[in-house]
Every structure is written in structure tokens, then in C-alpha cells.
Amino acid sequence: MPEHDLALLVDAAYEAGRIATGFKGPAAQSWDKSDGAGPVTEADLAVNTMLEHRLPKARPDYGWLSEETEDSAERLSKDHVFIVDPIDGTRSFIAGTKTWAHSFAIAKQGIVIAAVIYLPMLDLMYTAAANQGAFLNEKPIHPSDQPNLNDAKILATRHNLDPSHWSGEVPGFKRSHRPSLAYRMALVAQGRFDGMITLHPCWEWDVAAGDLILREAGAICTDKTCKSLQFNNPHPKVNGVVAGGEAVHSQVLSALRPT
Numbered sequence: 001m002p003e004h005d006l007a008l009l010v011d012a013a014y015e016a017g018r019i020a021t022g023f024k025g026p027a028a029q030s031w032d033k034s035d036g037a038g039p040v041t042e043a044d045l046a047v048n049t050m051l052e053h054r055l056p057k058a059r060p061d062y063g064w065l066s067e068e069t070e071d072s073a074e075r076l077s078k079d080h081v082f083i084v085d086p087i088d089g090t091r092s093f094i095a096g097t098k099t100w101a102h103s104f105a106i107a108k109q110g111i112v113i114a115a116v117i118y119l120p121m122l123d124l125m126y127t128a129a130a131n132q133g134a135f136l137n138e139k140p141i142h143p144s145d146q147p148n149l150n151d152a153k154i155l156a157t158r159h160n161l162d163p164s165h166w167s168g169e170v171p172g173f174k175r176s177h178r179p180s181l182a183y184r185m186a187l188v189a190q191g192r193f194d195g196m197i198t199l200h201p202c203w204e205w206d207v208a209a210g211d212l213i214l215r216e217a218g219a220i221c222t223d224k225t226c227k228s229l230q231f232n233n234p235h236p237k238v239n240g241v242v243a244g245g246e247a248v249h250s251q252v253l254s255a256l257r258p259t
Helices: 005-020 042-058 073-077 090-095 181-190 204-217 246-255
Strands: 030-032 039-041 063-066 080-088 101-108 111-119 124-129 134-136 153-155 174-176 195-198 220-222 241-244
Touching (some): 005 042, 042 090, 080 090, 124 204, 134 204, 153 181, 181 195
Antiparallel strands (some): 124 134, 195 241
């Protein structure tokens, strides 16, 4: 990894926050994407325009994958690729709440090596680089050591508690939710929650940064079949995400119905 890749992402995140907070969420122009892909706002696109100019200019040999840019197979031939979500939690942004994030990552040969999750409205900057640990506002973070899934605090949508996903009874953990999937992953890396579960396929830009931040914090992050997450796939999705400390992660996977 070039020495300044993480610094490049951090600088871009601060600029993204400046741009996004210049819009008033409920007043920003918004519309629904085609094929049920969710909402987008003029703020998402303004941030994406900045990123698409700034990041590839700094690393012209890197590929590009963004939620708000039409995908191209050109990235598949690149050793490194930017994977970015200009605003993760757009519904939160539109609602005028604070739990939306900028989520930026760089993957090398499918493995994330630099990552930033930034929540400008909460002044939270999560960062990680390969083999260098994970940090919140420059202070090291670590996951919880909760030993019992039934006593755990887990971030998940209600859909994930449907009995069809579980081998027996749904575990009795306490469920919570945050709109931004990247923020959910960061909160687990920070130890504020014991784990997170999302069992449906996830877009790479939603989870790439969180994957590295979790792993560098000391948590375990896999797909729902316990495979390590791989990025820059031809179809840019991963097979769900299960993350947490060692005990919680293991117990979630043991309790899920085999697929």
C-alpha cells in the first residue's frame, strides 16, 4: 500500500463532509433510483463528483467502484480499486438525522487495505490500514469480548430475525439498528455493540471500509457462510455479513440455518 493511501481517503472524507453538510437533508433534491435501488440526493451526486475527480487523479492506476457511478468492467483488470459510497444511509440524510456516513476503501487484489468511515454530523472518523490497527478520532478501538450471544447487543434489521434464517429458536440477543450499514460495522469495531448481522447480499461499497476497520480492531468479519469477504467482484456484492468478537461471531454462525 502506498504510504499515503489512508491519508488520501481521510482528506477526501473531510471534503465529502464539507460538501454534504452544505445541503440541508430534507430540503435537498432527491429521487428514487430504478429497480428499487433506493433513494439518491443531489448531495450524494455532489460528493461523488468530487471523489471521482480527486481520487483517480491522485492514483490514476487504481480502478473505480462507486454506488453513484455507472459500473465498468475496466476495474476488474486493476490491482488496486477504490470502493466508495458517497453517502451511506441516504434515508437518514433525507430525514435530517445524523447517522449517515461517508464510506471509502481501497482494495488490493480483492482485500481491503485502507478504509475510512466518517460521520460528519457526529464528528466520528473511523480509520484503518492493513496491519496498523483501527482508530476512532486517532484513538485505538477494539471490539467487545461478550461471551454469550443471548446476552449480546446486536445491530440487525428485523428481517434478519425471521425464523427462516435460524436452525432453531431465534437467539435472544438485544437487537438495535442504525440506518448506515458502514456505521453499524464501525460501532461493532468500537465495542459499543457486540455484533452485527445482515443476511441479504450486500453491495461492496456498503461494507468494504467496515470490513477492514473491524478486522484491524480485532473483530471477525465474514460472510454468512464464514468465508472472508472478497471485493472487486464482477457483480459487486458479498454474501451477507456477520461480524463481532470471536465468541459472538461463532455463535451466530452456529445458530444460522445452513444455506
